[in-house]
Amino acid sequence: MKIAAFNVRNLGMSKVNNDVVLKNLIKIVSQYSVVVMLEVMDTTGRAMKKFLRELNNYEDNEYDPYAMKSSELLGRSWYREKFVYFYRESEVELVDFYQYEEEDNVDVFAREPYIIRIRCPHTVVGNLALIPVHTTPEDAETELDALVDVVKDVKERWGTNNIMILGDFNADGRYLSKKKKGEIRIHSAPYHWLIDDDVDTTSSNKNDNTYDRIVVYGQTMLDAIVPSSAKSFNFQKAFKLTDEQTLSISDHYPVEVELKTGQKQKAPRQKRTETKSTKGQTQRKGNCCLTLLCLYDTVFFFAYFSFVQCHSNTNRTTEEEGEHNRITEEDCDNEKKERRDIKHTGQEKTFGQMKQPDC
Incomplete structure (x- = not known):
């Protein structure tokens, strides 16, 4: 310098x-x-x-x-x-x-x-x-x-x-x-x-x-x-x-x-007003930026769509598992009620002969 x-x-x-x-x-x-x-x-x-x-x-x-x-x-x-x-x-x-x-x-x-x-x-x-x-x-x-x-x-x-x-x-x-x-x-x-x-x-x-x-x-x-x-x-x-x-x-x-040069760093530069000689270059740079922006938007859309779909599937699975659990609990309750009815009515079915519920 x-x-x-x-x-x-x-x-x-x-x-x-x-x-x-x-x-x-x-x-x-x-x-x-x-x-x-x-x-x-x-x-x-x-x-x-x-x-x-x-x-x-x-x-x-x-x-x-x-x-x-x-x-x-x-x-x-x-x-x-x-x-x-x-x-x-x-x-x-x-x-x-x-x-x-x-x-x-x-x-x-x-x-x-x-x-x-x-x-x-x-x-x-x-x-x-x-x-x-x-x-x-x-x-x-x-x-x-x-x-x-x-x-x-x-x-x-x-x-x-x-x-x-x-x-x-x-x-x-x-x-x-x-x-x-x-x-x-x-x-x-x-x-x-x-x-x-x-x-x-x-x-x-x-x-x-x-x-x-x-x-x-x-x-x-x-x-x-x-x-x-x-x-x-x-x-x-x-x-x-x-x-x-x-x-x-x-x-x-x-x-x-x-002065002797050292490790080069990027010094701040002030943006200059566009001139006629650089107008074409500026426009080309703008087109490149627009293309990259479009690509970015496309990738973002597909990523977001995949996320929403995956999240929706996960919710459905969770809801189905919840429904299954509710059915199983209802079966257990019905089975217990049936045992009490047998005991009170004197039916000859024993507990060992009955189908054991999965609960």
Whole structure:
């Protein structure tokens, strides 16, 4: 199961209405079971609804659709953005979510993490909490250090150690030196950084910084990662795009990682509305169901008829046996009465000469 974080750089209606940008964004997202988009500037929500609709109309996504979960607009000033998750319903179930809130008189995060908990039954971990990050470049060190408090809050709320932190950390270059990175609490055990410092996560040719990262908490999560799967996805190279086309999509590459698969279980899937392309299939399935129902009714009728007939025969037998018993009892009574009559009238028949009744 592949998970990704992607800073899509000012994603709003103008980019969604751009056919080239939309097509390539859909191709990128379709590679992942779960992806969280950063820097979504969709104030009304219409852009993301359109993106989800187009995403689920793309190739096989129609039969294996995505669902979406979005935060509110986050930020300190007029500049605000959203965290938006897209996840395949066949592989992932959204279990819970919440907006992290800092304590009173504390304002470390420019955009507080919008955290979700998912059930992923095809993986070895089974469930997972995702903490998205988009730090302010100038405050990257402070915000990253404070993520320890966010992890503590998640553990206390949900009682899980299966935690992944992912997004645009701004954890390189002039924003965070290697020395400062080594001093933040999230950089030491039990935290494990999966994206190495030599990985280029920017699509611009002007630098090769590793701004975007994925961090997991604890040895269990580290063991659940497919070796060498943590990397950036160079969509310019994969899709053979020009520099201009690439930057129109984003100045960042997605960062991704893959979880090891475990014992497969059937994840719940949401029923989709019938389309023209599947209408014939649906009708055929309906005919099959009707045939099976008719067969079931026929078998049930014969079984019920046999039961009634058997029950009727049993009742008749019982009634006949009862009648026989009543006749036998009457014979005994008559015989006893006859003996008394003989005794009183002095007839010469003795008891031994009389036929003994069967009673």
